[in-house]
Amino acid sequence: MKRIYNIKFLIAGVGLLSLQSCFVAKEYDQPEVVEEEYYRTDNIKQDSLNMANISWTEMFTDPILQDYINKGLENNIDIRVAMQQIIAAEAYVKQGKAGYLPTISGNGTYTHQELSQNGQFGSFFSSVNQYQINADLSWEADIWGKIRSQKRAFDARYLQSIAAHQAVKTRLIANIASTYYQLLSLDEQIRITKETIDTRENSLETTRALKEAGNLTEVGVKQTEAQLYTAQGILIDLQNEERLLENTLSILLGEAPMQIERSELDEQEITTELNIGVPVQLLRNRPDVIAAEYDLVNAFELTNVAKSNFYPSLTLTASGGLQALEAGDLFDANSLFATIIGGIAQPILNGRRIRTEYEVSQAQQEQARLEFRRAILTASKEVSDALYTYQAATNKIEVKQKEYEAYGLATDYSEELLNNGLANYLEVLTARENALNSSLDLSNAKYNQLKAVVDLYEALGGGWQ
Numbered sequence: 518m519k520r521i522y523n524i525k526f527l528i529a530g531v532g533l534l535s536l537q538s539c540f541v542a543k544e545y546d547q548p549e550v551v552e553e554e555y556y557r558t559d560n561i562k563q564d565s566l567n568m569a570n571i572s573w574t575e576m577f578t579d580p581i582l583q584d585y586i587n588k589g590l591e592n593n594i595d596i597r598v599a600m601q602q603i604i605a606a607e608a609y610v611k612q613g614k615a616g617y618l619p620t621i622s623g624n625g626t627y628t629h630q631e632l633s634q635n636g637q638f639g640s641f642f643s644s645v646n647q648y649q650i651n652a653d654l655s656w657e658a659d660i661w662g663k664i665r666s667q668k669r670a671f672d673a674r675y676l677q678s679i680a681a682h683q684a685v686k687t688r689l690i691a692n693i694a695s696t697y698y699q700l701l702s703l704d705e706q707i708r709i710t711k712e713t714i715d716t717r718e719n720s721l722e723t724t725r726a727l728k729e730a731g732n733l734t735e736v737g738v739k740q741t742e743a744q745l746y747t748a749q750g751i752l753i754d755l756q757n758e759e760r761l762l763e764n765t766l767s768i769l770l771g772e773a774p775m776q777i778e779r780s781e782l783d784e785q786e787i788t789t790e791l792n793i794g795v796p797v798q799l800l801r802n803r804p805d806v807i808a809a810e811y812d813l814v815n816a817f818e819l820t821n822v823a824k825s826n827f828y829p830s831l832t833l834t835a836s837g838g839l840q841a842l843e844a845g846d847l848f849d850a851n852s853l854f855a856t857i858i859g860g861i862a863q864p865i866l867n868g869r870r871i872r873t874e875y876e877v878s879q880a881q882q883e884q885a886r887l888e889f890r891r892a893i894l895t896a897s898k899e900v901s902d903a904l905y906t907y908q909a910a911t912n913k914i915e916v917k918q919k920e921y922e923a924y925g926l927a928t929d930y931s932e933e934l935l936n937n938g939l940a941n942y943l944e945v946l947t948a949r950e951n952a953l954n955s956s957l958d959l960s961n962a963k964y965n966q967l968k969a970v971v972d973l974y975e976a977l978g979g980g981w982q
Contacts, residue, residue, distance in 0.1 A: 542662025542821045545669075545814050548886060568789055569802040569979035573690050576789055576974055581780055582697050585770060589693050592771025596689060599682035606671075606678040613671035616664040619656035619833075625649070648847045651838025651854075658831040666821035673818060677811035683804035683981035689769065691975035695968050696766045701782040702964035703759045709956045710752045717745040717949070740946050748953065782963060787970050802978030809885075809892035816878070816885035823878040826871045829863040899976035907969035910962055917959040924952040 568576075577583060590596060628647040659665055724741045727733035764774040837855035841847040864871055928948040974980065 542666050542825065543817075545817050547810070548813075548889070568974060569977035570982060571789055571979065572982055573974075573980045576787065576979065577694055578788075579697075579780055579785060581778060582694060585697060585766070585777075586690055586693050588772075589689055589770045590686065593689050593769060594771060595685050596682070599678070599685045603675070603678045603682055606675040609671040610675045613668035616668055617659065619654050621652060621654050623650075623652045624838075625651075645842065646844075647840065647842055648844050649838060649840045650847065651836055651840070654833075654835040656833045658833070660831055661825035661828050663822055663825035666818040666825070670815045670818035670822065673811045673814035677808045677815065680804045680808035680811060684808060687804055687975055687978060687980040690980040691971050693766065693769050694971045696762055696769065697777075697779065698782075698785065698964055698967045698971070700759065700762050700766065700777060700779055701785065702960050703755055703762065704779070705782045705960045705963075706957050707752065707755050707759065709953070709960065710748055710755060713949075713953050714745065714748045714752065717741065717748055720949075721745055744946060744950065747950075751953075751957075782960065785967060787967065789970075803892070803896045803976075804978055804981055806889075806892045806896050806978075809889040813882070813885040813889045816882040820875070820878040820882045823871075823875040826864065826874065829861045831861050832859070834858045834860075896976065900973065903969050903973035903976050907966060907973060910966035910969050913962040914959065914966060917955060917962050921952070921955040921959050924948060924955045928952050 573586060574583060577586065626647075626649045628645075628649070630645045630647075632642055632644060634643075657664070721738070721741045724733055724738045728735060728738050763777045766777050767774045835855070835857045837853070839847050839852040840854050841849065841852040846852055928945070931945045931948045934944075
């Protein structure tokens with residue numbers, strides 16, 4: 518009866534400990550880090566459709582750009598590093614799944630002992646040989662949810678590595694597209710500058726002829742010559758920037774610096790409708806936001822693990838095998854031995870190590886929560902920035918187009934008036950300089966509009982689908 522009573526008492530105790538686990542390992546609940554009304558995206562209507570759900574192959578229709586993006590996704594170093602991080606995290610996931618299983622180790626030993634003649638057994642044996650083959654098993658009951666929390670932490674780290682890979686992919690696609698469009702803008706500016714240089718070379722010949730005819734002074738000649746040199750200097754800067762951008766794009770593609778084939782700026786057209794969806798979709802589409810939350814989940818579960826260390830651990834250990842004094846008797850049935858030990862261990866004094874680990878895990882969890890909040894705030898800022906930049910670039914294209922046309926007419930009129938002796942040469946020079954700057958600004962505005970669309974696509978988490 519006493520034995521039965523003890524067994525019931527033990528079962529009841531273990532049951533109570535199991536129920537206690539509900540109060541130790543808490544369940545993760547997504548925090549409310551940012552209110553939706555703070556998303557400043559009022560200049561484009563929100564709906565259930567999000568342009569981030571559109572594949573990059575539909576977003577960027579230039580076949581040359583598509584080839585570059587494909588090559589970048591295959592060869593880019595950051596992408597390949599992120600893939601290795603996923604492989605490493607996957608290994609930890611497998612370890613987490615095995616946490617519920619016992620650990621088993623096998624050993625084989627041979628012991629030779631020379632005994633003292635004055636020792637306890639020295640008068641019987643001068644030496645002893647012992648042969649042993651054994652297996653040890655150890656298993657810890659997951660009373661407080663420690664193993665479960667550890668597994669969840671590994672799972673969250675794995676999912677974070679996947680989201681991080683997606684974030685790298687999104688950023689890479691945006692960088693390739695932006696750099697490509699910038700190269701097209703530079704091509705346009707180089708073309709305009711070269712045409713300006715040709716025009717100014719002809720103008721220089723004309724001013725020299727006018728000087729020889731007595732209709733213009735040397736000052737006019739030198740001013741025209743200076744304008745030619747200004748345009749040539751601009752061309753040098755543009756060509757240098759072009760080479761540097763080609764090198765940058767080459768590295769994004771995982772290639773050595775090379776010449777980049779491309780189309781023209783005027784051929785670029787993004788027909789995707791600019792829908793941003795509803796603010797909460799940023800949580801589902803931005804891979805960096807997803808990664809930040811999984812980092813928070815990981816820190817949350819590790820806090821559960823650290824807290825469980827305050828409580829007693831229930832372990833079961835077993836050892837069994839063969840043991841004999843003679844090698845020939847090792848595999849005899851009489852050589853079998855086995856040991857089973859069940860125990861509860863409660864930490865009492867350990868140099869404050871457990872409390873320190875718990876306090877550190879709490880601080881790291883709060884850091885992860887703040888980083889998650891930062892990711893949300895950054896996402897909303899980038900969406901808002903891209904929307905306003907797109908609208909500003911669109912308006913600026915319209916204004917710069919009118920400005921360029923006005924300066925073009927001003928140049929034509931001033932040259933005609935000069936030929937008829939009704940204007941001075943300074944007015945002609947000023948009109949030409951303004952026309953060049955306006956045309957370059959117009960090209961920049963077109964590039965900024967394209968880049969704003971790319972930035973919005975990236976800010977909404979597009980590209981990795």
